[in-house]
Every structure is written in structure tokens, then in C-alpha cells.
Amino acid sequence: MEEKVVYDFDTVISRLGTQAEKYDARKQFYGKPDVEPFWVADMDLPSPAFLSEALHDRVNHSLFGYTEQDPSLFEAIRWWMKDQHGVEASPEMMSLSPSVVSTISMAIEAFTQPAEQVVILSPVYGPFFSTVKLHERKVVDCPLVLDAGRYEINWEAVEIALRDSETTLLLLCNPQNPSGRVWQADELKRLAILCKENGVVLFSDEIHSDIVYAPAKHVSVLTVPEARDHCVMAHSIGKTFNASGLKSSFSIVPNPVLRNRLRRAHRRAHSDNINLLGKVAITQLLSTDGAEYKRQLCAYLHETTRQVVEKLGSVEGLVPMQPEATFLVWCDFRAKGDWQTVSKRLIEEANVALSGGTFFGPAGEGWFRINCGHSRAQLLPAVDRICRVFA
Numbered sequence: 001m002e003e004k005v006v007y008d009f010d011t012v013i014s015r016l017g018t019q020a021e022k023y024d025a026r027k028q029f030y031g032k033p034d035v036e037p038f039w040v041a042d043m044d045l046p047s048p049a050f051l052s053e054a055l056h057d058r059v060n061h062s063l064f065g066y067t068e069q070d071p072s073l074f075e076a077i078r079w080w081m082k083d084q085h086g087v088e089a090s091p092e093m094m095s096l097s098p099s100v101v102s103t104i105s106m107a108i109e110a111f112t113q114p115a116e117q118v119v120i121l122s123p124v125y126g127p128f129f130s131t132v133k134l135h136e137r138k139v140v141d142c143p144l145v146l147d148a149g150r151y152e153i154n155w156e157a158v159e160i161a162l163r164d165s166e167t168t169l170l171l172l173c174n175p176q177n178p179s180g181r182v183w184q185a186d187e188l189k190r191l192a193i194l195c196k197e198n199g200v201v202l203f204s205d206e207i208h209s210d211i212v213y214a215p216a217k218h219v220s221v222l223t224v225p226e227a228r229d230h231c232v233m234a235h236s237i238g239k240t241f242n243a244s245g246l247k248s249s250f251s252i253v254p255n256p257v258l259r260n261r262l263r264r265a266h267r268r269a270h271s272d273n274i275n276l277l278g279k280v281a282i283t284q285l286l287s288t289d290g291a292e293y294k295r296q297l298c299a300y301l302h303e304t305t306r307q308v309v310e311k312l313g314s315v316e317g318l319v320p321m322q323p324e325a326t327f328l329v330w331c332d333f334r335a336k337g338d339w340q341t342v343s344k345r346l347i348e349e350a351n352v353a354l355s356g357g358t359f360f361g362p363a364g365e366g367w368f369r370i371n372c373g374h375s376r377a378q379l380l381p382a383v384d385r386i387c388r389v390f391a
């Protein structure tokens, strides 16, 4: 019997000199080149060794010309989505894309006209706003409502926004970045029905869907019958396997008309293929070995996020959210002063670079997001510094 691999997430691996944005852009965004970075949402934890081995094998071949899209890629995606998320999807529903944000961008182009409206529920990943604006469409923000420390959908605002004839697309972050909220089947059903009634395409960004902590369970929009014929689901190996630099993602669209519109937009932008190392990665990672890596990673991150929430929550006036998903902890610092002052203290006194809440829209003002995808040896002393500064 083969011995089970036990992944080591405790060893700190330096990323200096690897063009890592999280490290190399510190001076530009925080004014301090040696501030400890817990901002950009990639992890400082290693991908599985079997991925590196497969990439080495491919690189050793030494020919890197144009590539086709082998059926094995789509079979790997089909298997993963069925095994991990209970999704039934056939290969013809799938398309490759360099990144989830690229698919968002193409969906905006495919399903909306200039000046039309795109609904988003903030606080949410910044490019949900910026990509819509870059396409000269209008953002209709329906901020989530805080109820007993948990974000809820403002149904009244969403219904009004979706009924507006100028609204043609809803961008949903499922599970939600920055809060780690997992949307439930009944919530997705209600959103899907509202979108259908109003002729709105439901785009579900499920990039964080593999890192979910029991008893919470990810519900893909593709398993919601009311959503199947007017939804786009986008996912990637980026977050799950810390492989965002490989620029390899995919979408699944059951409705052939919508799928062809999205594909045409990708073709116009020549973004309908991915790099060859990404293809090797997808076929290797979306596998039983990948599932075992993911299981161990989730166990590590669950305990890490639990400890971070406990530490921050022990400081009066700091209110962290326990994430149900993602390696991110979203924390309310509003009791500690205006966000500019808090931000300065985080950088100068605690020596940490966090993601400031306004990146996630006006509803995020005064909040900060801590990336917990680090070894505990690196992360926990930094969290202790934050606690000391704000105690």
C-alpha cells in the first residue's frame, strides 16, 4: 500500500526574488519595503510536490510551442466538479480562460451593453467594481447587511435593482471574499429566480469554493435547478492550489446560447486558451491526489483562521468574522478610529500590510482583511503585534 503524503504547511519558504506581487509591491502600496505582507490573496504555502514534478517533466521536454485543449483537461474538471461539489457538467459546457477576472470581463462584454447595469453585493473583491467600470457599465451596489455578525443579502435592494430594465448581469462571489460567507441553497435559489424573472444573467465566481470549513458546505450555482439555464460558473486552480501565477481557470455554462456568447467574447480578446504549464497543472491537480492535498490544506487553514479570530476577538473593539470559507479573516477596526489612522498604525506600529476595506467598496470602510494562507510561525506573531498595538 502506498504511504499517504503528509503535507508540511509549517515551514516558512522565502518568496523574495520570485516576482511575488505580495512582496515586491510593498513599497508601492504601503510605502515600506519590509512590511510583512498579509494582503494579496495568494498563499505562502507550497503547492503539492506532485505538481512540481509534473511541471519539471514537461519543462524537460524543451519544446514550448502552441498547444491544443486535450479532452483530459475537461475530464479532470468534470471529475473535480462532480466529486467535490456534486456538479453534473459535460465537457462541452466548459471553457478555459487565463483567469476568473478575465471571464468576468468577457461576461460583462457578452451579456451587457454600454451604460447597462451590473448588480454586485458588497463588500466584495475589488475587481467586481473596477472591471464593470472599465467596460463603461454602471455598478449597482446592493451592500450586504450585517446581522449578528453575519452578512445577509438585502433582498429589498436586490429585487429593486434586478427589476430595473437596465440591469442585465449580477456578479456573485460564492463563497464570499472578503467575509468568507458561504451562500446557502435557499439564498441561491431565491437569487436565481429573481434573475430569471428579470432576464438577468447570474455570474457565480466560485474561485474560493474548495476552501470551505465543515459544517459549512459550498453550494455551486450549477446545482441549483432554478439557475442552470441562465448562469455562468467560474472557477480556477488559483486559490485551492496556490497556483494563480499559472493563469489557468475555467468556466461552465450549461445554456448553449449564453456559452457561445461568452466564448465569442473570449475569442475576440484571444483569451480562449491558457498556457501549457497551466494545462499540465489542471490535469494533475483536479484528481484524487489533489483532493487529498486540499483536505489537508483546509484542516490547516481552519485551525489557523480559528486561532487568528480568537486572538483578534480578544482585543476590545476589534470584531473579526469567523470565515466559513476562504483563507481570509475580515475584521472590523471601526472602533479604533478612522481607517486612515488605523491603516498607518498597522503598517508603522504592527509592521503588517493588510488589505484595506475600501478595496471591497464603500461598505468595507473601516474593515481590514488578513490573509491567513501562511505558516502559523509567520502569521501568528504578526497577529500578536496587531493585538498589542490595538489593545
Ligand SMILES: Cc1ncc(COP(=O)(O)O)c(C=O)c1O
Pocket (backbone or CB within 6 Å): 041, 098, 099, 100, 101, 102, 125, 173, 177, 205, 207, 208, 236, 238, 244, 249
Ligand atoms: C473572488 C475572487 N475572484 C477572482 C479572483 C482573482 O482570480 P484570477 O486570478 O483567476 O483572476 C480573486 C483573487 O483574490 C478573488 O478573490
